[in-house]
Amino acid sequence: MLEVSRLSKSFLEKQAVDELSFSIQPGESLGLIGQNGAGKTTTFRMLLGLMERTDGTVEWQGKKAHHLPLEQVGYLPEERGLFAEEQVEQQLLFLAGLKNMNKKEAKTSMAYWLEVFELEKEKKQKLNTLSKGNQQKIQLIAALVHRPNFLILDEPFSGLDPVNTDILKEAIQNLRRDGVTIIFSSHRMEHVEEICDKLVMLKNGRNILSGRLGEIKERMDRNRIVTQTPCPPEDVRMWEGVQEVRASGEKMHIYTDTKARSQDILQQLFTYGDVRIFRMEPPSLEEIFKEKIGESDA
Numbered sequence: 155m156l157e158v159s160r161l162s163k164s165f166l167e168k169q170a171v172d173e174l175s176f177s178i179q180p181g182e183s184l185g186l187i188g189q190n191g192a193g194k195t196t197t198f199r200m201l202l203g204l205m206e207r208t209d210g211t212v213e214w215q216g217k218k219a220h221h222l223p224l225e226q227v228g229y230l231p232e233e234r235g236l237f238a239e240e241q242v243e244q245q246l247l248f249l250a251g252l253k254n255m256n257k258k259e260a261k262t263s264m265a266y267w268l269e270v271f272e273l274e275k276e277k278k279q280k281l282n283t284l285s286k287g288n289q290q291k292i293q294l295i296a297a298l299v300h301r302p303n304f305l306i307l308d309e310p311f312s313g314l315d316p317v318n319t320d321i322l323k324e325a326i327q328n329l330r331r332d333g334v335t336i337i338f339s340s341h342r343m344e345h346v347e348e349i350c351d352k353l354v355m356l357k358n359g360r361n362i363l364s365g366r367l368g369e370i371k372e373r374m375d376r377n378r379i380v381t382q383t384p385c386p387p388e389d390v391r392m393w394e395g396v397q398e399v400r401a402s403g404e405k406m407h408i409y410t411d412t413k414a415r416s417q418d419i420l421q422q423l424f425t426y427g428d429v430r431i432f433r434m435e436p437p438s439l440e441e442i443f444k445e446k447i448g449e450s451d452a
């Protein structure tokens with residue numbers, strides 16, 4: 155559906171996006187992650203034609219394109235920007251109209267999303283009288299109201315409380331089930347882990363890790379063992395290949411450099427007595443992120 159090859163953007167000396175390649179198929183969701191300034195927003199802006207690329211190609215449904223077909227796209231920009239003084243309902247209908255949606259359809263779609271995000275009571279209010287989180291939800295509805303089949307969401311969870319975060323996650327899952335393709339950025343790794351099929355990790359504009367989440371975890375050799383044992387953590391820290399040991403209640407988390415260490419560790423734990431729990435867990439996305447971002451550029 156979308157194939158991005160060697161997409162690059164430089165601002166004078168600064169290489170904001172550096173030969174970024176990825177692809178996404180209909181109904182997939184891709185998480186674009188990276189530290190502040192890694193190049194996520196710049197990538198979105200180039201895909202939308204809001205910013206000229208320095209190099210690279212974008213293919214949409216097999217054909218080279220300058221940018222995505224805007225009538226099919228919903229965009230939640232990082233810099234939120236609706237009309238503060240306008241009524242919620244009026245501006246949502248106006249924005250749907252700009253995307254060629256007829257008024258009846260727009261009203262039905264708007265009513266659906268206002269109900270999903272529990273904002274029916276606020277629809278007659280001016281935007282600037284709403285709380286920050288509710289304004290954020292209206293901005294999300296503005297990206298969704300014309301029923302796009304491709305969504306670009308720049309930090310969609312920022313400013314939302316835990317209840318609204320769950321509502322948005324569920325809405326995103328439902329959109330995916332309906333075949334909507336989604337690219338989103340987030341600094342919250344647990345959200346990325348829950349809702350993306352694929353991810354692209356950027357560091358200084360470069361793709362440093364990408365693929366399906368399960369496969370990425372499988373590829374990571376760093377291993378976490380969760381165990382319950384009478385063995386003191388100080389002893390485990392001395393063993394070969396052990397990078398870190400953390401006590402968590404009655405359990406101990408042992409991080410090793412390779413998966414191959416697990417059998418040796420189990421053997422050694424047995425010498426201290428009863429091993430009540432011993433399981434290997436893949437690293438969380440947050441752990442992978444910290445490890446990859448922390449690696450040197452050399």
Ligand SMILES: Nc1ncnc2c1ncn2[C@@H]1O[C@H](COP(=O)(O)OP(=O)(O)OP(=O)(O)O)[C@@H](O)[C@H]1O
Binds near residue numbers: 170197232
């Ligand atoms: N218009 C611009 N002129 C000059 N430099 C820019 C411009 N836009 C972005 N940059 C630089 O490009 C780099 C990437 O910025 P970008 O906003 O894409 O990062 P990001 O990953 O979205 O960051 P954040 O997570 O903080 O939103 C940064 O170093 C930024 O300062």
